[in-house]
Amino acid sequence: MLDVGYDDPDTRALIPAGDFLSLRRTDPEQSRYFVGGQISPEELAGVRVGAQLTPPRQFITRNVDTFAPIESSTFTAMQSLALGGLGAGWGAGTYSYNDQELDEVGLPAIDMARYYDEVAAEIGVAAPGEDDTSDEVTRFRPLLPPHSLDTNASVAFASYNRHRDRVRSLGLSVGRAPAAILSQPLQRGQFVRNENPYDDMDFYSDASRSVYRPRYTLEALLNESKVLYCDKALVRRFVPGAEMVEVHYTDVESGEDRVAHARRVILAAGAIGTSRIAMRSLGIDRSVPILSNSYSYLPCINLAMLGRPAKNRRHSLAQLTGVFVDNRRPDDKVILSFFSYRSLLLFKLIKEMPMPPQLGLLTARLLLSSLTIVGVHHPDRRTHRKTMRLRDANGGSDLEISYDVEDNERRSIETGIGKIGRALREMGCVPLGKISPGNGSSIHYAGAFGITTDRADILGTAPSGQLNGAPSVYIADSANWRYLPAKGLTMSLMANARRVAAAVCDGL
Numbered sequence: 001m002l003d004v005g006y007d008d009p010d011t012r013a014l015i016p017a018g019d020f021l022s023l024r025r026t027d028p029e030q031s032r033y034f035v036g037g038q039i040s041p042e043e044l045a046g047v048r049v050g051a052q053l054t055p056p057r058q059f060i061t062r063n064v065d066t067f068a069p070i071e072s073s074t075f076t077a078m079q080s081l082a083l084g085g086l087g088a089g090w091g092a093g094t095y096s097y098n099d100q101e102l103d104e105v106g107l108p109a110i111d112m113a114r115y116y117d118e119v120a121a122e123i124g125v126a127a128p129g130e131d132d133t134s135d136e137v138t139r140f141r142p143l144l145p146p147h148s149l150d151t152n153a154s155v156a157f158a159s160y161n162r163h164r165d166r167v168r169s170l171g172l173s174v175g176r177a178p179a180a181i182l183s184q185p186l187q188r189g190q191f192v193r194n195e196n197p198y199d200d201m202d203f204y205s206d207a208s209r210s211v212y213r214p215r216y217t218l219e220a221l222l223n224e225s226k227v228l229y230c231d232k233a234l235v236r237r238f239v240p241g242a243e244m245v246e247v248h249y250t251d252v253e254s255g256e257d258r259v260a261h262a263r264r265v266i267l268a269a270g271a272i273g274t275s276r277i278a279m280r281s282l283g284i285d286r287s288v289p290i291l292s293n294s295y296s297y298l299p300c301i302n303l304a305m306l307g308r309p310a311k312n313r314r315h316s317l318a319q320l321t322g323v324f325v326d327n328r329r330p331d332d333k334v335i336l337s338f339f340s341y342r343s344l345l346l347f348k349l350i351k352e353m354p355m356p357p358q359l360g361l362l363t364a365r366l367l368l369s370s371l372t373i374v375g376v377h378h379p380d381r382r383t384h385r386k387t388m389r390l391r392d393a394n395g396g397s398d399l400e401i402s403y404d405v406e407d408n409e410r411r412s413i414e415t416g417i418g419k420i421g422r423a424l425r426e427m428g429c430v431p432l433g434k435i436s437p438g439n440g441s442s443i444h445y446a447g448a449f450g451i452t453t454d455r456a457d458i459l460g461t462a463p464s465g466q467l468n469g470a471p472s473v474y475i476a477d478s479a480n481w482r483y484l485p486a487k488g489l490t491m492s493l494m495a496n497a498r499r500v501a502a503a504v505c506d507g508l
């Protein structure tokens with residue numbers, strides 16, 4: 001496995017044991033992990049993609065601008081060269097696609113079912129077996145017992161259940177968020193991951209290992225001697241030969257260029273990274289598709305919580321999930337995630353408020369326990385206005401991305417958000433406005449290739465991931481998905497990667 005694999009165990013180690021409130025009240029050194037060396041001007045300037053990357057997680061985007069540059073005025077992507085990639089900081093929202101979604105993506109539903117189950121057993125997913133959203137979002141087993149909701153979410157969920165018929169008639173169903181956060185210990189070999197301690201430190205600390213991170217799987221594989229891991233290796237391109245594929249990479253520390261050889265290569269460098277490597281290798285210099293879910297969030301006041309205290313005990317990630325269906329487009333499920341706000345700190349809120357900072361601070365303190373952030377993801381389809389292109393496919397590495405939403409897509413997103421706002425009001429959560437951080441901000445990406453049965457299509461792969469332009473090379477991430485459902489894609493990425501790896505092994 002060739003990986004750049006940046007990590008930052010030192011900043012992780014700075015975080016003492018304790019829950020968020022105790023650390024805020026007692027630790028004189030807390031700024032080192034809560035805000036880092038200093039708050040950057042970009043952080044104060046506005047909502048940026050990845051505002052949720054706290055200091056212990058900032059290694060996730062280290063050196064991306066140098067080694068994986070993107071040129072765009074219409075799209076802000078978050079890429080990673082880290083150990084575990086973006087998954088080193090993901091929010092652990094764990095969703096399966098339904099059959100219609102898998103079909104449109106290009107993935108075989110029958111095969112995927114088995115691999116969803118394998119992934120669920122490997123990473124541990126806490127979710128209810130049955131509620132109003134489970135049929136749609138957790139079509140896999142086993143499930144761990146669901147988590148306790150924090151005070152704000154349990155009040156909102158009670159209100160949803162009281163007004164359930166009315167809210168559902170407006171198209172919105174709500175349930176507990178399925179999450180790869182352990183609600184009971186899970187052991188693999190000598191490695192134990194513990195249940196979540198409800199200390200509200202999930203944006204900073206991995207001490208309990210309750211939130212699944214990809215590095216846990218790698219540790220276990222290394223321990224079982226099932227993988228050879230070569231880090232600091234920036235893969236540039238592959239060159240297919242008669243017997244072997246050459247993989248050209250650069251050691252990012254020494255700057256030395258090196259070559260590895262393999263009978264088969266599985267590419268999984270993130271949709272944008274994989275597209276870049278494959279396009280450079282195949283000399284593709286035309287525009288190719290890119291997909292990214294449209295993302296916006298609705299800061300809401302949960303009226304029944306206004307001025308009421310909230311319990312300290314909580315995890316920091318999404319509490320509830322919503323599935324919104326517009327009757328006119330029943331296949332295009334829109335996905336909502338409900339977060340309560342606290343451990344990401346008030347300064348991030350205050351800078352968004354249209355008032356002087358001191359007044360913003362008072363207002364934020366007053367609203368805090370009732371503040372509910374509802375993130376809204378929409379599905380994304382290919383159009384000729386959502387493209388990426390290598391600037392110089394033969395040598396250079398800059399990738400240009402041009403992303404624009406068609407008028408009809410924009411209208412349907414706006415109409416959907418309006419209807420979601422009405423349904424949220426019905427369950428007592430009053431939206432204060434809508435914040436759109438811009439194209440790319442969902443951090444969910446797919447493109448540039450496509451799963452197809454047309455073996456002549458150079459931008460195509462077989463359903464097994466086998467690349468038409470280089471049959472010894474397989475794509476195992478979302479770089480060949482033709483559609484991006486609104487549900488967080490990562491559970492499906494993990495299931496699909498296992499499926500592709502199994503196909504490669506079968507073919508050897």
Ligand SMILES: Cc1cc2nc3c(=O)[nH]c(=O)nc-3n(C[C@H](O)[C@H](O)[C@H](O)COP(=O)(O)OP(=O)(O)OC[C@H]3O[C@@H](n4cnc5c(N)ncnc54)[C@H](O)[C@@H]3O)c2cc1C
Pocket residue numbers: 002003004005006050052053078079080081082083084085086087088089090091092093094095233234235236268269270271273274277443444445477478487488489490491493
């Ligand atoms: C804050 C945050 C919250 C999120 N929350 C959720 C969520 O709740 N649910 C959800 O489904 N998704 C979520 N996501 C998205 C999720 O993290 C990504 O979908 C997922 O990590 C993508 O996995 P990937 O393996 O395809 O790519 P990546 O995570 O980008 O991993 C790419 C890997 O390839 C390596 N690599 C890249 N280029 C090269 C190269 N040239 N040479 C060598 N190695 C290379 C990198 O080092 C890295 O290890 C979130 C993301 C973030 C940042």
